[in-house]
Amino acid sequence: MPKTPKLPGRxxxxxxxxxxxxxxxGNEEGAAWSIFGYIISGLLIWGGIGYGLDRWLGTSFIxxxxxxxxxxxxxxxxxxxxxxx
Amino acid sequence: xxxxxxxxxxxxxxxxxxxxxxxxxxAYISGVxxxxxxxxxxxxxxxxxxxxxxxxxxxxxxxxxxx
Amino acid sequence: xxxxxxPAGPGYEPPSTADFNLPxxxxxxxxxxxxxxxxxxxxxxISIFFIIASRKAAxxxxxxxxxxxxxxxxxxxxxxQEIIGHEFMRFVPFLFTLFTFVLVNNIFGIVPLLQFPxxxxxxxxxxxxxxxxxxxxxxxxxxxxxxxxxxxxAFMPDVPKAVYxxxxxxxxxxxxxxxxxxxxxxxxxxxxxGHLLLLVFITGGDYMIHDTNLFMKILAPFSxxxxxxxxxxxxxxxxxxxxIITLLTALFIAGALADEH
Numbered sequence: 332m333p334k335t336p337k338l339p340g341r342x343x344x345x346x347x348x349x350x351x352x353x354x355x356x357g358n359e360e361g362a363a364w365s366i367f368g369y370i371i372s373g374l375l376i377w378g379g380i381g382y383g384l385d386r387w388l389g390t391s392f393i394x395x396x397x398x399x400x401x402x403x404x405x406x407x408x409x410x411x412x413x414x415x416x
Numbered sequence: 417x418x419x420x421x422x423x424x425x426x427x428x429x430x431x432x433x434x435x436x437x438x439x440x441x442x443a444y445i446s447g448v449x450x451x452x453x454x455x456x457x458x459x460x461x462x463x464x465x466x467x468x469x470x471x472x473x474x475x476x477x478x479x480x481x482x483x
Numbered sequence: 484x485x486x487x488x489x490p491a492g493p494g495y496e497p498p499s500t501a502d503f504n505l506p507x508x509x510x511x512x513x514x515x516x517x518x519x520x521x522x523x524x525x526x527x528x529i530s531i532f533f534i535i536a537s538r539k540a541a542x543x544x545x546x547x548x549x550x551x552x553x554x555x556x557x558x559x560x561x562x563x564q565e566i567i568g569h570e571f572m573r574f575v576p577f578l579f580t581l582f583t584f585v586l587v588n589n590i591f592g593i594v595p596l597l598q599f600p601x602x603x604x605x606x607x608x609x610x611x612x613x614x615x616x617x618x619x620x621x622x623x624x625x626x627x628x629x630x631x632x633x634x635x636x637a638f639m640p641d642v643p644k645a646v647y648x649x650x651x652x653x654x655x656x657x658x659x660x661x662x663x664x665x666x667x668x669x670x671x672x673x674x675x676x677g678h679l680l681l682l683v684f685i686t687g688g689d690y691m692i693h694d695t696n697l698f699m700k701i702l703a704p705f706s707x708x709x710x711x712x713x714x715x716x717x718x719x720x721x722x723x724x725x726x727i728i729t730l731l732t733a734l735f736i737a738g739a740l741a742d743e744h
Contacts, residue, residue: 398482413459413464
């Protein structure tokens, strides 16, 4: 494997939170898209569970609780990954 | 033309988060441009604000389909 | 549908999803439709270009060699090395293939006579995202072991146990469903919307110039001008989307390679 010289102007440690090492070298573009992914999947999963319970029990308010729970835990996950530390 | 009024409502409700996201990143970019060493301080705040604005937009999208 | 758009006569029929289902170019086979032929043509174009560009590698590069090296260097340094870090050379062939394939197929959307972005059929981005999906999970499992990799995805460290009930489904859905889906849908939606936008302006201008109303005839050139302006805007979007899909693929690979603390 040929070694490429290190590019000028690039430092290995940019001193920013890179989301627990899961999102590359602190790239804002990728971080913004993974935040979008977290929140949309939080809403889908917990909103979907609430919707299913509503269909099962014949009520109509659980989906709202599920959506709020999903959005809340999605934001909590973003806080854990990107803000804590 | 057919379709439901829910999606028109979603279109209107998406204006707010769109402007908010633009303002958050504009402020973040100009902050980092003025003071590059403030990046590590500004980045979590910008991301959290982006997450909140994004959650509102997606909430509107999901409610447009559910209601 | 056309009650609002059409004043009188046969009426303007706005372009719809039906305009994307092109008939076979020759024969009756589903495999000879325009998007499939364009994808094959793109493979031929990319191969010929890079074979010629790299055949006579000289220290003082010719223009062709220089442009080939510029694209390669962009993917290798600005995407591969910048994002993935010290192990990046293994992934450069895949990233480079992905970038050039998507770029050439997108740009076919505004090349005269071809004028159809194959990526506006959702099947093509799905397959590309499937490649990315398999590669970044494979890399992560190989590097960290299956159990450790899945544990790193599903369980955030330093969180109270009860919160896992809330967070673990979200993490799993993000990594295994939302990420490949958004990766492909972003590319698809951009190409689809862009092609539809061009269709609206060009067919709209064509309808207006054949209209009997003089006012409409006067307005028609503006529609064509918007079409031309949007074509250049599309060029920008097409290059940007090729860059973004490669960038996000590199980010996913980098995330799978990174060790959990």
